Amino acid sequence: MQQKGWTGYFFEDFTLGMKLKGPTPRTMTDGEIALYIALTGDRTPHFCGPRRLIHPLIIFHTVFGQTVRQISLNARANLGYADMRWIAPVFVGDTLSIYMEIIGLKENSSRDSGVVYVKNTAYKQDGTEVMRFTRWVMLRKRTSHPTPFLDQPHLPSLPKIVPPEELALFEETLPTFEQCGGRWAFEDYQIGERIFHYDGMTMNDSDQMTFTRLFQNSAKVHFDRHKMNGTPLLYGGLAISHGYAQAFNGLEMRLGLRALNSGHHTHPTHSGDTLYTFTDVLDKASLPDPSVGALRLRMIVVKNLDPSEFSESGQTFPITQEDPHKPGKTQYPSHIVLDLDYWEILPRQAALIA
Amino acid sequence: MQQKGWTGYFFEDFTLGMKLKGPTPRTMTDGEIALYIALTGDRTPHFCGPRRLIHPLIIFHTVFGQTVRQISLNARANLGYADMRWIAPVFVGDTLSIYMEIIGLKENSSRDSGVVYVKNTAYKQDGTEVMRFTRWVMLRKRTSHPTPFLDQPHLPSLPKIVPPEELALFEETLPTFEQCGGRWAFEDYQIGERIFHYDGMTMNDSDQMTFTRLFQNSAKVHFDRHKMNGTPLLYGGLAISHGYAQAFNGLEMRLGLRALNSGHHTHPTHSGDTLYTFTDVLDKASLPDPSVGALRLRMIVVKNLDPSEFSESGQTFPITQEDPHKPGKTQYPSHIVLDLDYWEILPRQAALIA
């Protein structure tokens, strides 16, 4: 008789165009909001007030968790994200589900693994699309027998950035400077500016397990110390959320990320690591709504080294360095754990004064 | 003057037929649901969606916690459960209370402790009975002076199993295969089948303390490292909930346990232990509602040894072994921490297709 417990797909099990849906449709509540605050310390007023708007990263983690059973139980690494868009606001009481489609396959030359590209689309109960994103993940193969995708990989065409004119506009209730404790509107940020967020946060297994379970992400590597030689891998999403929570300091008026152009987990984190964050302003864009503008930001999360202290010496904290083993190539220094390129929405001065 | 702080009853304080009620009536909310998911990772769709149905184990832990102050502050061990029934569904907004009655007393031959049998009945605010169960617990005595229950123990008559025809039927909203990520309806399970659930979960003091406090269980042994020589005993209910959460994998369409025939905490667990779970299908029963059936399941929770890996060698994982000190008697191997025999409700194929 077939074992009923599910052990997950391997690289060979996926086909181009394959469609999947994972458990569990999840209703968003005040409980998820309070837990998200308790686990990250995020202070963005937009997501703490009476409107009960769900934080974009709560939406992301919830629907990401729904993909794990079908996509990544046998993952070696979660390689990257692209073309992530938050399309409609989500409120307490909404129920989220995700649909997945396999849009790319590439077997690695090692023949023991391959990369699967997955397009994800999340809906709420009335059929409204609320979010979409593509992620790619390295999956183990069942055997070393080659697949057609060794010689003929199929790679999807993915945008490097989400064009700002395609950012969804929500009906916003703007916060005040007083509510945010901040002083900076859209116009105050300049391209090329670097913002240090100063706060450091030390990770621990209990917090990361609770966070990962909150989003019903069942990847074993985060939970089983027995099999992980005592050091479970922290869920990469935790670094995203802690980085974003720390980035409140200096981006206090923000209304929430609206698109993620690209994202890479560059090194793993473990219990005991302390995370620090800084942000580079990459670009600015006007939007059809004259009360707000979009900042393209690069958020870098660093472990066990405070980049603001490093920079006090007058040096610029490097995001990439030369790869000693590959002349002419660059790599991320080992203390950088996350490189995220996203569009953030901020109010304009005029709208705040009016 | 009498000390006002309560130090709990001892064996001698209980009398047959004694009735008790403990603090604290507790209102069920979205907060309890979100925390239960965050602490266990349970993904059963029935308890995550817009109906805001309260998980049967949230109900159990809540009302169990209400018994601790009156019954088990001076417990040596929580010995077993029988005749546990979930009688009516509980939703967000309902407030739960418990009534206790002493139905059995037996002093141990050591004269330093005795066993108290307690019948527990839980109600919601409108007087509807929502749950009942019997548990027995070993309590310390105040003195070595013998009681009448040394020579004449009074043992209640308890059913070995809850007859399936007595299982309460709730008005169910059936999940779909898509929502659950599962493939198996009631008919797909066979008596004698063993289901491995694969996921391992490592316990830690923070999670177990948070879980135990969530249910206002005030038993000191779970919280005071100073007096427990650095290793608090994990609340036994935690193993029940983690085992059940893991058992989602292979029982995805389940609608929730409806009765517990028997339950035994066979060995203690501590921070650092990793729990794995498997389930044996003991029996199947038809129910008056033709859309569902009942599976009688035996859930075994194991620490620090993955029973699915053990079984890959072709051996059957043993639940009991010969007791080396008592020839002819059996005992639980030291890595088995929980043996639970319960009735689970699952949809039938026809109801899912219709």
Added chain:
Amino acid sequence: MQQKGWTGYFFEDFTLGMKLKGPTPRTMTDGEIALYIALTGDRTPHFCGPRRLIHPLIIFHTVFGQTVRQISLNARANLGYADMRWIAPVFVGDTLSIYMEIIGLKENSSRDSGVVYVKNTAYKQDGTEVMRFTRWVMLRKRTSHPTPFLDQPHLPSLPKIVPPEELALFEETLPTFEQCGGRWAFEDYQIGERIFHYDGMTMNDSDQMTFTRLFQNSAKVHFDRHKMNGTPLLYGGLAISHGYAQAFNGLEMRLGLRALNSGHHTHPTHSGDTLYTFTDVLDKASLPDPSVGALRLRMIVVKNLDPSEFSESGQTFPITQEDPHKPGKTQYPSHIVLDLDYWEILPRQAALIA
């Protein structure tokens, strides 16, 4: 360009009469209530039932957290509280904000720090004042250049106690003895009585970080193990809440603290410390509402030493001892971490019987 990340005020930045407001207006929900129970184990029925009344200490921690960014990012120590009053009940759905005013300044003779006295007033969304308190905090100076407040400190006049006739009276729904598991009404307590609460609770970094983040308190010393040499300082408010949660045992009928006369964090606590609590009855007062009375209580929280066991030997547990370095002066023994003097409301016998 000015760094946008905020690094906090120093002593020199404050002026008398300066008014401030910090982030983040926060809506109280079932999520906050459930998390507070899960993190403290508080069992007071008044704050667990269907009325969805917010625990006075949830209100305190929430609005305290809102002051950190403006007041205490560069704090050396949180020295004390006075004149703290809960003025109106807060329910699920209410949104809390705080206003601060600098009412005293005193530079220390060391010239590297000074004490800032802050009057805090918290409101809910409709403008109702719900709470106020004064706290004073030692802040680092930017430079050793003296300020006018070295020679001419300005110290506010603060009441030693909140007069009981000024305690706010809420429309109360009294609990029953059954709901609380308690046996004692207002009349049963006597001035001079000492109540041991027996329960011990061991602290850990995960729980304290989650608790502190829940209230959006961003003081770095609680979160950054890297900079704190591996031992973050526990948020002092955690000892307040665990002490109060433990004090349920012996004060089961309580309706919640209504004023705090004074409070001192006397020694720091760290992960691994086990907290025990006892309470001395300092005074009793009648109130205009004949169904309730006010007890003035002194709550002492002790680390790593159970005061009830100490007292079994017949000795009285000392709250202060002679300072070996300052003859004639007293100090707190090193295991006492909190000394809190507050007014608690309890039902009278007649109101419970009626």
